[in-house]
Amino acid sequence: MNTVAVIGTQWGDEGKGKIVDLLARHADVVVRFQGGNNAAHTLVVDGAKFILRLVPAGALYPGKVCVIGAGMAVDPIALLEELAELKRAANFAPDGRLKLSYDAHMVMPYHRAIDRAREARLGKDAIGTTGFGIGPAYEDKAARCGLRFSELADFPSFERKLRRNLAEKNRYLTAVLKAKPVPVAGLVERMRDVRRKLLPHLCDTAAYLAEALERGQRILFEGAHGTMLDIDYGTYPFVTSSSCVASAVFAGGGLPGGRLDAVMGIAKAYTTRVGAGPFPTEIKTRLGDHLREKGAEYGSATQRPRRVGWFDAVLTRRAMRVNGAAILAVTKLDVLTGIDPVRICVAYEYRGARSAEIPASPARLERVKPVYEEMAGWHERLSEKRELGELPPNARRYLERISELCSARLAMVGVGASREEIIVLEDPFLNRR
Numbered sequence: 001m002n003t004v005a006v007i008g009t010q011w012g013d014e015g016k017g018k019i020v021d022l023l024a025r026h027a028d029v030v031v032r033f034q035g036g037n038n039a040a041h042t043l044v045v046d047g048a049k050f051i052l053r054l055v056p057a058g059a060l061y062p063g064k065v066c067v068i069g070a071g072m073a074v075d076p077i078a079l080l081e082e083l084a085e086l087k088r089a090a091n092f093a094p095d096g097r098l099k100l101s102y103d104a105h106m107v108m109p110y111h112r113a114i115d116r117a118r119e120a121r122l123g124k125d126a127i128g129t130t131g132f133g134i135g136p137a138y139e140d141k142a143a144r145c146g147l148r149f150s151e152l153a154d155f156p157s158f159e160r161k162l163r164r165n166l167a168e169k170n171r172y173l174t175a176v177l178k179a180k181p182v183p184v185a186g187l188v189e190r191m192r193d194v195r196r197k198l199l200p201h202l203c204d205t206a207a208y209l210a211e212a213l214e215r216g217q218r219i220l221f222e223g224a225h226g227t228m229l230d231i232d233y234g235t236y237p238f239v240t241s242s243s244c245v246a247s248a249v250f251a252g253g254g255l256p257g258g259r260l261d262a263v264m265g266i267a268k269a270y271t272t273r274v275g276a277g278p279f280p281t282e283i284k285t286r287l288g289d290h291l292r293e294k295g296a297e298y299g300s301a302t303q304r305p306r307r308v309g310w311f312d313a314v315l316t317r318r319a320m321r322v323n324g325a326a327i328l329a330v331t332k333l334d335v336l337t338g339i340d341p342v343r344i345c346v347a348y349e350y351r352g353a354r355s356a357e358i359p360a361s362p363a364r365l366e367r368v369k370p371v372y373e374e375m376a377g378w379h380e381r382l383s384e385k386r387e388l389g390e391l392p393p394n395a396r397r398y399l400e401r402i403s404e405l406c407s408a409r410l411a412m413v414g415v416g417a418s419r420e421e422i423i424v425l426e427d428p429f430l431n432r433r
Contacts (some may be wrong), residue, residue, distance in 0.1 A: 001261035003219045004428045005246045008226030009319035009406075011235075011273035013299070013306060014266040015331030015414055017041025020057040020222045022412070022422060023264075026429040028217035029209070030058030032224065033069040033253030034242040036107055036137070037078045038130040039224035040299075044418045050090065054079050056222050059092045065212075066094075067205050070103035071242065071252015073137040074149070076194045078107075100198060101205040101254070102150035108162070110169035110182045111136040117179035127238055128275020130302050138241040140165075149202055152195040159188055206254030213259060218429055221249045221260075227319035228273075235362050238277025246323040262428040264411060265325035267316050267402070269333040272306040274299050278365040281309035281345045295335040296417075310343040310372065313405035318358055320406050327426055328406055330399060331414035333382060333391075334421075340377030342398060346405060347371040375401065383416035388423055391415075 004023060008014040021043050024030050037053035044050075045060060054074060058064030068074060079100075086092035111133030119126040129135060140146035145165060151158040163184065170181035212219060223244055228234045230244040242248070246263045249255050270291060273279050283291070288308045291297070297306035320328065336342055347356045348368035359365050378392035385391055391399075391413075403410045411426040 001428045001431055002213065002216065003221070003255060003259055003261045005221040005223065005249050005260060005263045007223040007246050007263055007265055007319075007323045007325060008244065009265040009267045009316045009323070009325070009328075010226045010271050010312070011228045012039065012224075012226040013272050013274065013297070014226060014268045016223060016266045017043050017052065017057055018331065018414060018419065018422070019264070019266055019329050019412060020220065021045075021060060021419060022424070023220050023427070023429060024058045024061055024064060026218060026427065027058065027064065027220035029065045029067060029212050029219045030056035031067040031069055031209070031219060031221050031249075031253050032056050032072055033221055034071040034244060034248050035224035035240065036073040036132065036134040037075055037082075038132040038134045038240065041222075047418075048089070052082070054082055055086060055092075055098070058220070059086055059097075060090055063097075065097055065099060067099045067208070067253075068101060068104060069205055069253040070101040071248060072101070072104045073107050073134050073141070073242070074100070074104050075107035075132065076149075076198060077190065080194065080197055094201065098201045099203050099205050099208055100149060100201045102148065102202050104149050105137055105141045105146045106149065107133045107137040108147065108165070109187065110166055110173070111140070113173055113179060113182050114169060114177065117173060117177040120179075121177060126276065128277070130299075135241040149198070152199055152202070155192065155195055158191070162188065162191065209254050210256060213256070219255070220429075221253050221255070227322060228315055233322050235277050235365065238275065238362070246325070262327070263323050263325040264428060265316075265320045265323060265328045265406075265408065266331065267311070267328060267406070268331050269311060269336055269398075270295075271309045271312050272297050274302070274304050274306050278362055279307055279309055280348060280365065280368050280370045281312045282307050283309050287339070291335060291339075295332055310345055310370070311402060312345045312370070313402065314345060314348060314356060315358055317356075317406045320408050326408060327411040327428065328403060328408035329412035329414070330402060330410065333395060333399070333413055334415045336377065336398075337382055338377070338379055340379070341374040342377045343372040343374055344398075344401060344405065345370040346373050373401070383421050385415050386423055388413065388425060391423075
């Protein structure tokens with residue numbers, strides 16, 4: 001298989017970065033196709049921790065080409081800061097290896113200001129955004145007043161549009177949101193520096209990927225967030241502003257239609273989410289606090305504490321179906337060690353009626369009662385296991401039940417935080433099981 005997409009099946013933070021990092025060993029090109037620096041992938045390599053927000057995980061391997069696709073909303077200043085950090089910490093040289101789509105939209109300082117002012121104004125009714133300006137940037141994209149990277153080629157024209165947008169956004173910030181305006185001074189010169197540094201990386205990434213396919217290269221599509229945060233299929237309005245599902249690799253990544261060979265769904269061995277919104281299996285006792293600390297469940301991009309709950313097979317099964325994913329990677333199994341019994345949500349109950357599907361109404365999802373199956377836990381240390389048969393019998397039964405409930409083949413199992421602590425049963429690039 002030459003084209004593989006890695007997609008989160010929960011509310012993000014499933015450990016996709018680690019799986020992408022592993023698969024990137026066998027890929028020639030790694031592509032981000034949606035979202036922005038409001039999502040982050042945390043990787044532990046040789047004891048060193050790396051947090052990637054915009055640059056694909058292939059950056060940590062020599063020779064891999066990293067593509068930032070047209071479907072992304074990219075903060076150019078944040079991108080330059082990330083590239084500088086990667087060069088310092090990982091010796092990443094972007095020349096020739098980083099391809100930034102002409103068609104990707106920019107996140108500007110006024111987008112961040114609007115994002116934060118709106119959340120502050122909503123108070124307890126806030127959605128729980130990261131405040132990084134991603135939503136307002138996608139709004140401008142849909143309203144056809146956004147700024148794309150292609151416009152940097154004609155800087156005088158870009159400057160006129162930037163000043164026009166800034167004047168309009170500042171009126172909105174001050175008159176409607178009662179917030180401080182974004183200063184014009186310095187921004188134009190800063191963007192001139194952005195132009196100088198990023199212009200060499202701009203290209204028609206869709207054409208580049210088509211050529212890579214013709215050369216027989218392997219392409220890995222790296223999803224951000226998770227299916228339940230998708231703008232169409234997630235728990236709206238408590239979602240992100242982009243499409244997180246596998247079909248987005250065609251529009252946002254530039255892959256020609258029908259050329260995606262495999263989709264791997266990623267699920268944590270339990271469930272987490274950040275911010276507001278329904279969460280049927282949330283654990284609100286000390287056990288939830290224990291799992292949060294043991295699993296280091298704090299946002300990679302924001303450090304916000306994540307809400308923690310039992311594995312929800314209802315939403316994960318739906319996500320696998322929406323994405324057309326046949327194989328599943330389960331991460332952080334080791335975090336459940338010592339918990340006995342463990343639970344899996346197999347259905348929801350609402351007003352006495354039981355259903356194995358997510359209700360259409362988010363308000364109803366807030367009120368469903370999870371129906372659990374209990375299974376015996378395990379107490380053995382897992383981080384040194386490299387074969388499925390080495391896992392404790394109860395851990396294997398837990399994985400088998402998840403695989404059965406999600407109608408998927410188990411492909412990988414994460415048993416620790418580092419790059420090496422994973423059991424590989426199937427690698428789609430190698431067509432091997």
